[in-house]
Amino acid sequence: MKNLIRKSVEAMSGYVPGEQPKGEGVIKLNTNENPWLCSPEVRDILNEIDVVELAKYPDPLCAEVRKVIAEKHEVGLANTFAGNGSDEILALCIRAFCERDGSVGYFDPSYSLYPVLAQIEEIAVKPVALDENFEWKMPKGYEASVFFLTNPNAPTGMLFPKAKVEAFIKNFPGVVVIDEAYVDFARESCMEFATKYDNVIVARTLSKSYALAGIRFGYCVGAKPLIDALHKIKDSYNVSRLTQELARVALLDEETMAAITAAVKGTRGLLTDELKALGFKVYPSETNFVWAKPPNLPAKKIFEELRNRNIFVRWFDGPRTKDCLRITVGTNEQIMTLIENLEEILGK
Structure with a gap:
């Protein structure tokens, strides 16, 4: 049968989006969605x-x-x-x-x-x-x-x-x-x-x-x-x-957007401080996520351990990215649950 697919498309890997887990009890900090309500x-x-x-x-x-x-x-x-x-x-x-x-x-x-x-x-x-x-x-x-x-x-x-x-x-x-x-x-x-x-x-x-x-x-x-x-x-x-x-x-509705961004910035500061206290190297963030290099354990290992606990963060395979995790700024409650689990994983 004749191949009907363009050669360039067949050779592509395509974009890999962040995982969209379903079910109760999931803490989703992997795709930089905003946890606060819209306008x-x-x-x-x-x-x-x-x-x-x-x-x-x-x-x-x-x-x-x-x-x-x-x-x-x-x-x-x-x-x-x-x-x-x-x-x-x-x-x-x-x-x-x-x-x-x-x-x-x-x-x-x-x-x-x-x-x-x-x-x-x-x-x-x-x-x-x-x-x-x-x-x-x-x-x-x-x-x-x-x-x-x-x-x-x-x-x-x-x-x-x-x-x-x-x-x-x-x-x-x-x-x-x-x-x-x-x-x-x-x-x-x-x-x-x-x-x-x-x-x-x-x-x-x-x-x-x-x-x-x-x-x-x-x-x-x-x-x-x-x-x-x-x-x-x-x-x-x-x-x-x-x-x-x-x-x-x-x-x-600029008022609601301003309130949302202020809340994100506040929790971003909390997340940054808590990660640093655990020994992470946290790069300066001006977004709704942080980029952090963990101590002691490989980033992929921590990503997998968190995933097993229904906590989803983002790990990118590749020579420039494999040593770090990208963590979305969630609610204060989500962040503290993340930190508690990281303490257990790191043996703190």
Whole structure:
């Protein structure tokens, strides 16, 4: 029988998402979901769904939610794009800005979806290795069609200085996509660069700080020619009617988002302090997770021991990541249960 699968797809491993365990008693600290409730305005919309409206196609341009995004960031409507999660935006950027003989750059380690998206389009990848402290220095003469600059970075949680990011943008010949999925937990944002430079896209998501990973909504801001290109190649109705409305009201409720991020930051401090007390090396985090290297035992062993106790954290196999665990900031109660179990595992 003839092989019907593209050779490049057959050769791929594909993206490996975080485990989604089911059942009671599970403590899930592995996929950076937000344990706090989303905006009450969102809950009101869900309680008032008009099923008649669900029979109609959504606005293909997401105009109403994009108006809110434009006002939030003080940019023109033409500088905004709405997507089915920020992952769709990342994929569209490769399709829009990479020729077949082009390349995609990103930090190693960073979001492991980037190389997968490039492989799907059969585009070469040019990762830039972070140093032993997970900082970066671009190789002399480095070029790529698109560079995904994750800030704050994942899985390390570290924030790269704006001045360093801007210096890179000024000297980079391609499109810089600044992935700010976790920026609401950080000290500063690079959003201003989205309209200051003509080669920058800044991508955001409602999955983290807005506690809405389940609705799949992301957006980006950038120069009009870049945004126009994304609109040309997107799916016809890429964001559902319900998601557009939920995202719109969530973005308007800045008070709830501020309260959520403040709570996460507080518990992040607790988690950091408790891990350090156990001997972990904890890297400075500006996200809703921490990146920590355990003492005495291998990270994989601790990951497995915790999993056996229905506590799920993230361990990434690979030479740059295998010595650390990525732990989502949960509730205070979840964190203290985690710490108690780590004490037993480490024999403290």
